[in-house]
Amino acid sequence: MLGHVTTPTYELYYWPGIQGRGEFVRLALEEAGAAYVDVARTPGGMHTMMRLLDGEAEGPLPFAPPFLKHGDLIVAQTANVLAYLGPRLGLVPDDEALRVEALQIQLTLADLVTEVHETHHPISGGLYYEDQKSAAKARSAAFVRERVPKFLGWLERVLDRAGGEHLVGGRLTYVDLSAFQIVTGISYAFPNAMARMKRRIPKLLALRDRVAGRTRVAEYLASERRLPFNESGIFRHYPELDG
């Protein structure tokens, strides 16, 4: 646990206005009660973020937000940020095997998040949704039919094998927080699909509720720091895609 030694304030860089991939990092920082700045949501912050993306700082060049700046270190890629923050925020066990397991689950959640994004942008991130709507319908139908059951069914099973309360190591980790976000996001974007899944993922839904009820998470979710879901983010509710 490095969480209680003096540490520079964490600077999170992510697109303002959407939860997106930044939200997985926000949830970890909020649950831990860490001092952090959501830089791009502060005055002048977007400019600072764009300069870092342009390579102004020395060292690792992020490909895209979210990235974290901690002192001089820049850490990009959501799962990598969480693997870095986990030990510092007390959100992953010390044991190497359990850290490896946490990252493995997190990376599978990241794959799922990417697939969620592809449901509304199957052709190109550079086109509007409206310009790829027919491909989006076909992709979403396959996603809801094949991928949601496969991913969430797998997650339920991982949870069950781990004792049913937490995904890794019998205690709260950043992976549980991310699972909360995924289930909440898919419920927002695909309520019909989730209604059909409900009875197959009781432990996962209970985990989501337990995370939402944690003191700091609940306080965060009720605050203005929690952006609402919207149709600029990754989890978008388009009724025509939720068959």
Add this chain to the structure above:
Amino acid sequence: MLGHVTTPTYELYYWPGIQGRGEFVRLALEEAGAAYVDVARTPGGMHTMMRLLDGEAEGPLPFAPPFLKHGDLIVAQTANVLAYLGPRLGLVPDDEALRVEALQIQLTLADLVTEVHETHHPISGGLYYEDQKSAAKARSAAFVRERVPKFLGWLERVLDRAGGEHLVGGRLTYVDLSAFQIVTGISYAFPNAMARMKRRIPKLLALRDRVAGRTRVAEYLASERRLPFNESGIFRHYPELDG
């Protein structure tokens, strides 16, 4: 460096018949001269792999191949496998900041690999390419126009900032091996697009050649262990997608 202490043989599990994501792990094991078994390519190996995917072993449940079995530990997700193997095979520096940087680049390469897969399967992995060809053409056009220059241009820049010889820490890491595989794969799948990129990524092409010329890598590439690229894998050459 843990590479020289006694360690159980590494068991790699991946679909036989394609390079796919397994190839990033194979390249690391081959470069290090590590003792490993490519299990699903041995008699009965597919059956063993399917049993592990079905959850027969205790502990972490892989979502999909590739995964590594090392003693009792199962490690899934390509980048996670490489982060686990890196210190053991001497393919990543000891320094935490450099390991974080290595994983960050590897995860961005993983995103690129996923996007390559989406070029021929933009609607569903459960459908044949032939049944999603028109969406594949649209997706590939956007990929070649926007994404290849963005990803490879970024990689060239990362390499340049790191001194031009290696991507991380001034020495060979698993990330260099993966960059070799990506450049080689995209050159196979999209030769026209790569011909247009050529002059913009001289350092990256030189890195590819240096990796290909390393003693153990060259020996591996010439062996039967190196599967050829084919149209069942991730990097597929469909002339109609290479505008």
